[in-house]
Amino acid sequence: MQIIGLKNCDTCRKAVKELTAAGHSAVLRDLRETPLNDAEISQFLAEFGADALINRKSTTWRGLDEATRATDPNALLATHAALMKRPVILADNGALYLGWGADVKAALL
Numbered sequence: 001m002q003i004i005g006l007k008n009c010d011t012c013r014k015a016v017k018e019l020t021a022a023g024h025s026a027v028l029r030d031l032r033e034t035p036l037n038d039a040e041i042s043q044f045l046a047e048f049g050a051d052a053l054i055n056r057k058s059t060t061w062r063g064l065d066e067a068t069r070a071t072d073p074n075a076l077l078a079t080h081a082a083l084m085k086r087p088v089i090l091a092d093n094g095a096l097y098l099g100w101g102a103d104v105k106a107a108l109l
Contacts, residue, residue, distance in 0.1 A: 001108075003028045004036075005086035012087045015100045022109045024092075031081035041077045044088055047096050053077070055085040 001019060005012030007030045019026035036044070044053055050073040055061060060082040061069070068076070077084055089097040089104065097104045 001026045001092050002090040004031065004088040004090065005029075005084075006031055006082065007033075009086050011100050015087050015089065018105070019108060024108070031084065035081050036077065036084075038074065038078065041074050044084075044096070045073055045077075048098050052098060053085055053088075054083050058083060 001024050003012055003016050003019070003026050005015075005028065007013075007028060012028060016026045016028050054073060054076065060080055064080070071079075085098060087098075087100060089108065091097065091108065097107065
């Protein structure tokens with residue numbers, strides 16, 4: 001199971017810890033060390049949509065000017081990995097999950 005996020009993100013660390021405690025082999029992939037490729041960005045956008053995948057409450061988003069915010073979501077996520085809502089979880093069965101809310105926990109724990 002792959003947890004895609006940031007190593008300094010509390011939610012990502014919590015997800016790894018809880019999934020590991022539940023017996024899953026959860027590995028954290030840090031987006032800053034191993035950025036998403038174009039195919040992954042397209043897959044995540046197709047699965048979740050730009051409104052769900054792009055974290056418009058983040059400090060990264062607030063630091064962008066209006067012209068940059070209006071950029072294509074693929075280019076935005078390729079340039080600013082921290083804009084992605086975290087974590088994206090790739091389960092062993094190939095299913096994708098976004099975030100670490102009650103619904104994701106119920107499905108995976």
